[in-house]
Amino acid sequence: MRFVMVTGMSGGGKSTAMRLLEDMGYYCVDNLPIQLIDKFVELLSTPNTEITKVAIGVDVRTDQSFARVEKTLSCLRQNGMVFEVLFMDASDAVLVKRYKESRRMHPLCSAENPRIEDGIEKERKILQQVKKDADYVIDTSKLLTRELKEELDRIFVKNEEYSSLMINILSFGFKHGIPADADLVFDVRFLPNPFYIDELKYLTGNDRGVQDYVMSFPEAGIFLDKLTDLLRFLIPNYIKEGKYQLVVAIGCTGGKHRSVTLANELYRKLRNREAKYGVSLSHRDI
Structure with a gap:
């Protein structure tokens, strides 16, 4: 039993x-x-x-x-x-x-x-x-x-090996302020802003057009790979420390295009691994 x-x-x-x-x-x-x-x-x-x-x-x-x-x-x-x-x-x-x-x-x-x-x-x-x-x-x-x-x-139910660390990937806009509960903050304002593209201006990083535009720049893929590698190094050490929650905040100017796109991509990368931790995704300013 x-x-x-x-x-x-x-x-x-x-x-x-x-x-x-x-x-x-x-x-x-x-x-x-x-x-x-x-x-x-x-x-x-x-x-x-x-x-x-x-x-x-x-x-x-x-x-x-x-x-x-x-x-x-x-x-x-x-x-x-x-x-x-x-x-x-x-x-x-x-x-x-x-x-x-x-x-x-x-x-x-x-x-x-x-x-x-x-x-x-x-x-x-x-x-x-x-x-x-x-x-x-x-x-x-x-x-x-x-x-x-x-x-x-x-x-x-699945009886997977599990630690109590919950990772929340959070997108936000710097103009609305940095999230007070963020543990790690990353700035993606170095990427070209879809806001200035007429057909993308009123879309978000949840729309395919914006995603394709942001990820078409090599810098976006390089940033995502380096960030993923960093987190894969940090997460086991946070688990060892006994940390229960890790908030990874990714910010752009308004929190609707670049940060949302990169947060979605990072979420997919971490969820695709057979990890011992939980991962959630939220967009504060979308």
Whole structure:
């Protein structure tokens, strides 16, 4: 039986992950009382059970100190139970935004202290060790549901070797400002600008005409090859360091033509490899 414990920050995507795992054939139980976890596992471990894949969701709603959850997991391991821990995370800014949009109160907030930021800070401290010990950490800050499904499919269906590094390739326009969360920033304004070609001006790097124009210059291909080589060197070292998210920002003047084209090409190159990391693509200013 494959047994997955799904946990993480409130608002980090645990409920979505549970729904996706259920679609993948996992028997999912969310918010099971701590006292029943070991009993539930014992029941599923009986011979001839038809259930072969199980996911249990636990978070601070289950136990706000999380100490009993950690103790239960430790006891399960000592008794020979093999299970994996999936930790769902997101940046503080994204978590605050999600809570404001849903108009829900953070589970660690109260009427006396309703500030979401304080609840998130407290929860991070509580879950610090769980995140450190987790088998998989998925940061959903920049992930679409479709992309999250692809990552879960890689781990829990295709059983591919996987690290918790998620690479987000981001196109942007310098005139709108450099993305605040960018780890690596590359400037492609050295390439000829399709904006000054009448038939390309109102198209974007997602259109074939713009792509063909930008990539027709040898410098574009050389830049792409060198950037890909650089990232292939850096990524294993970031994984070794324990980094969970890497934002690679590619910028041009307006963020619609050259940067979009090169971001798309880089995404295809990194996705074509049988990589141990996840890759997502977004265009901030298109």
